[in-house]
Amino acid sequence: MHVRTRIAPSPTGFFHIGTARTALFNYLFAQKHGGQFILRIEDTDKERNTKESEEDIYAQMMWLGYAYDEKYIQSEHLEEHTKLLKRLVDTDRAYVSKEEAKDGSGRMVEVVRLRNPGKTITFDDAVRGAISFDTTELKDFVIARSVTDPLYHFAVVADDGAAQITHVIRGEEHISNTPRQILIQEALELPRPIYGHIPLILMPDRSKMSKRKHKTAVKDYRERGYLPEAMNNFLALLGWSAGEGDRELFSLSELIEHFDLARVHKSGAIFNEEKLKWFNREYLLKLTQTDFATEALGRLKDALASRVSWDGERAQALLPILRERISLWGDISELANAGEFDYYFTPPQPEKARIPDKKSDSTTALAHLTETAIRLKNVSQWTPEGIKEALWSYAEKEGRGAVLWPLRYALSGKDKSPDPFSLAVLLGQEETLSRIQTACDILNE
Numbered sequence: 001m002h003v004r005t006r007i008a009p010s011p012t013g014f015f016h017i018g019t020a021r022t023a024l025f026n027y028l029f030a031q032k033h034g035g036q037f038i039l040r041i042e043d044t045d046k047e048r049n050t051k052e053s054e055e056d057i058y059a060q061m062m063w064l065g066y067a068y069d070e071k072y073i074q075s076e077h078l079e080e081h082t083k084l085l086k087r088l089v090d091t092d093r094a095y096v097s098k099e100e101a102k103d104g105s106g107r108m109v110e111v112v113r114l115r116n117p118g119k120t121i122t123f124d125d126a127v128r129g130a131i132s133f134d135t136t137e138l139k140d141f142v143i144a145r146s147v148t149d150p151l152y153h154f155a156v157v158a159d160d161g162a163a164q165i166t167h168v169i170r171g172e173e174h175i176s177n178t179p180r181q182i183l184i185q186e187a188l189e190l191p192r193p194i195y196g197h198i199p200l201i202l203m204p205d206r207s208k209m210s211k212r213k214h215k216t217a218v219k220d221y222r223e224r225g226y227l228p229e230a231m232n233n234f235l236a237l238l239g240w241s242a243g244e245g246d247r248e249l250f251s252l253s254e255l256i257e258h259f260d261l262a263r264v265h266k267s268g269a270i271f272n273e274e275k276l277k278w279f280n281r282e283y284l285l286k287l288t289q290t291d292f293a294t295e296a297l298g299r300l301k302d303a304l305a306s307r308v309s310w311d312g313e314r315a316q317a318l319l320p321i322l323r324e325r326i327s328l329w330g331d332i333s334e335l336a337n338a339g340e341f342d343y344y345f346t347p348p349q350p351e352k353a354r355i356p357d358k359k360s361d362s363t364t365a366l367a368h369l370t371e372t373a374i375r376l377k378n379v380s381q382w383t384p385e386g387i388k389e390a391l392w393s394y395a396e397k398e399g400r401g402a403v404l405w406p407l408r409y410a411l412s413g414k415d416k417s418p419d420p421f422s423l424a425v426l427l428g429q430e431e432t433l434s435r436i437q438t439a440c441d442i443l444n445e
C-alpha cells in the first residue's frame with residue numbers, strides 16, 4: 001500500500017495543539033508505511049490569513065520534528081481549481097446559477113452549484129467504521145462563488161486529488177463535511193481516500209478545548225519550556241494507545257513503530273496539563289548532565305541577572321536541586337523570580353523573631369547556633385554525611401527542630417528550603433559559618 005497523508009492547516013492563528021496532534025498522527029502513519037507526509041497551507045480565506053500564522057506553522061512543525069516531504073500552498077493552485085470547476089460545468093455536473101445575494105442587499109450574484117445526485121453516501125472510516133449519510137437534503141449545494149473562486153470543500157477535494165492523498169486523517173469535527181466532499185470527489189472522478197476521524201480534544205472538565213479559554217498555541221507550550229519529545233509523547237496518547245499495556249514513554253521512532261489507526265479511540269481525548277508536565281519531567285530526567293546544565297544554567301543566569309551577583313561555580317552546585325524541582329524549563333525563571341534561589345548567591349537577612357524554632361526562644365536558638373558553629377568548624381569532610389554526623393547526636397539530644405531550624409533559617413532566610421545539610425554543602429564551609437555568625441549577631445542585638 002502506498003501511503004500519502006497530509007496536514008492542512010489554515011494560517012489564521014498560531015499553530016494549534018489540535019492541529020499538532022492531527023499532524024503527528026498523519027506523520028506517524030506515513031512514516032510507519034514508508035509513505036509521504038504533505039503540508040498544505042489552506043490560505044484561501046484572504047481576510048483571516050496572516051503571514052505570521054503561516055510562519056508559525058513552519059516553525060512549530062520543525063520544532064516538533066514533523067518533517068514533511070512536500071509542501072502545497074492552496075492559493076497557488078487556483079488555476080487548476082478553475083480548470084476543474086469549468087470541466088464540471090461543461091459536463092453538466094455543476095452549473096452556474098444566478099441568484100440573489102445572501103447579504104439581503106437584493107443584489108444578484110452568480111454561484112456554482114453541484115448537481116447532487118441525492119444518494120446515500122457510505123464511507124468506511126478507519127477509526128469509526130461505516131458511516132452513512134443521506135445527502136438529499138444537501139440539495140445542489142454551492143461549491144464556488146464563481147469558477148475562479150472555489151469554496152473550502154471544493155479546494156480540499158481538488159487538492160487532495162492533485163496530491164494523490166491516500167489517507168485523510170483529521171479531527172472528528174470534519175465527519176459531517178465528508179459526504180459533501182465525497183460528492184465533489186465523485187463528480188471530479190477522483191479516487192476516494194481512506195478517511196480516519198480522530199476524537200476531539202477535551203479539557204479535564206470535558207469541555208471542548210477553546211482558543212478563548214485555554215492555552216491552545218503550540219508556541220505557548222514551547223515558550224514555557226516544554227520539550228518537543230514530551231509534547232509528542234503526550235500528543236500521541238491523546239486519543240490513541242500503543243497497545244503496550246501500562247507503558248507510556250515512547251520516543252518518536254517508537255511511536256512510528258507502534259502506530260496503528262486501529263488503536264485510535266472513538267471518544268474524546270482528555271488534555272490534562274498535569275500529565276503533560278509529568279511527561280516533560282520524565283524527559284528532563286533523561287537529558288544528559290551537559291545538556292541539562294547548558295539550558296538550566298542559561299535560564300538561571302537570565303532570571304537572576306537583576307537580582308544577585310552571579311557565581312557560576314555556585315550555580316553549578318545548584319544543578320541537582322534544579323533537576324529535582326522543575327517539571328519544565330519555565331519553572332526555573334518562575335522559581336527564580338519568586339526569590340527561591342537568591343540565598344544561594346546573596347546572604348539572606350534573617351528576621352530575629354523567626355530564627356528560633358516555633359517551640360523555642362532566642363536564648364536557646366543562640367546557644368544552639370553557637371554550638372553548631374563550633375561543631376561545623378571542626379568538620380573535615382564537607383559533605384552532607386560529614387555535616388550530619390557532626391550535628392546529629394547533638395540535635396537528637398536537644399531537639400531536632402530547636403537545633404536544625406535556626407541553622408536552616410540562618411542559611412536560607414526562608415521558611416521553606418532544602419535541608420540544612422545540603423544547603424551547607426552548597427554554600428561551602430566558610431559561607432555557612434559566616435551566615436551562622438550573622439544570625440548570632442542578630443540574636444545578640
Ligand code: GLU
Nearest residue numbers: 008009010042156170174
Ligand atoms: N483546513 C482544515 C482545518 O484547518 C483542514 C481540512 C481537512 O483536514 O480536511 O481544519
